Amino acid sequence: MRRAPTTGGGLPGDRVVAPGSVARVLVAATSRALRGDDCGDLGPPVGLSRLVGAPESVRRAAALRAAGRTALTAGQVARIDAERVAGWFADQYPDRRWPGVVLGSPHGAAAHLAVALGVPWLPAGFEVAARWSGGAVDRPDAAYEHGVDLAERLLAANPGVRVRQVHCPASRGGAAGSTVTLAVRWDALPGAYARLLADRLAPAAPVLLLHDARTWPVRDLGAGHSFQVGSPASGLDPVDFHPDARVLDQVLRAAGGDGVRWTPPELTVAAAFAEHGVESGFEHDARAWGDRHHHPLHRVVVRQPDALSAVTADLYRAWLRRAGKTGNRLVVECGRLLDPAQVLRAGLVPYWCENATRPRVAGVEWWLAGSERFSSVDVLPESPGLRSPAVAGLPQWLAVAGFGGRRRALDRGAARGYPVASVPTRRATEVLRNQPCDLPAPPPLRMADALAALRDAGAHQGLLVC
Structure with a gap:
């Protein structure tokens, strides 16, 4: 029997979370596996296969139109309820007693690990795509200015989150010039997650928290909104997004931009956790909840996704x-x-x-x-x-x-x-x-066996289990 869907104000979770975002796909795949179902009903965010042979400009225009159709308007961003999103994630799992739970950064191996353990996987944040009318893929400075307004609207309604804006033509192509990507991260354990843990965890069941520890330079003025140009997921290094980088010219040309206009805003932090990191408040709250309710929390720090x-x-x-x-x-x-x-x-x-x-x-x-x-x-x-x-x-x-x-x-x-x-x-x-x-x-799989394997491999694979 499934729990009744979480209700409340704001947009529905399936409208808020960006189609095709990794966290969304992983929750869908994990919850289906735990119900005994496969992913045969999961389609793409938008399929462009029919345009494979079309000219580059035609494919790029089609991709931009597709991204814009699913992106949120500024008014809709203001109506996001991060607690309702957490409830939407939690409600996808069957209503049963669980021997544990996996939380944290999105990673496909974590989903496979959760399925082997027979437990849910829940993300510590989610991705939002918002419209940027008149945007340009080669104007990170303008993207930042537009993102400030969007983040202010989102944070005004959700003081318990932090927003990391990511402008990355290398991983998003031309869509980085028509939409703004906001990685929304909870700074405390959402109430919907706490209810799932309280109602559905077996006595003394452990909590496994995965933290993506990759870092990236950011602009952060301390208002809850931070900004990064590029991403570890691009396969490039931060220096490759410097205006003088040869690789940047190739990236921008492929995305329909021009390196001449590339002017990133000034960075203030040389090495902050990148967009898939876990907020310290989320981790502290999850650990405190575990201590109060006698559910041990084990933290797995991953420096590179290959290790996990x-x-x-x-x-x-x-x-x-x-x-x-x-x-x-x-x-x-x-x-x-x-x-x-x-x-x-x-x-x-x-x-x-x-x-x-x-x-x-x-x-x-x-x-x-x-x-x-x-x-x-x-x-x-x-x-x-x-x-x-x-x-x-x-x-x-x-x-x-x-x-x-x-x-x-x-x-x-x-x-x-x-x-x-x-x-x-x-x-x-x-x-x-x-x-x-x-x-x-x-x-x-028993959690004790999984933790032993993670600890044994940590010394030579770059994992820290604590």
């Missing part, structure tokens, strides 16, 4: 083998192309790439080079929908598949039109449904 992906894949392999399975069939998922339910059904080992950038694909290559060989490797590359000097080419993805012993498969559907054509999340489901069934699934 590698440790989770190793953990799955050992978990499958303890259940008498081979643990020798790997699926490399990417971005929104994942399906934890189908991974369990087929007895696969999942490795999640944050995106299709060269550093992230190199991460899985290094892990595979140092791992016991897999008999089969299936690769699902998510097309970023844009061209960037940081995007991995198909030969690099083929090299990943080449680590397979008997089977080496790069999904043709995902590769068709790469890197400019988008494919829906359900594409991963369609591919994985063709894998042989390996049921029953192993008994749920």
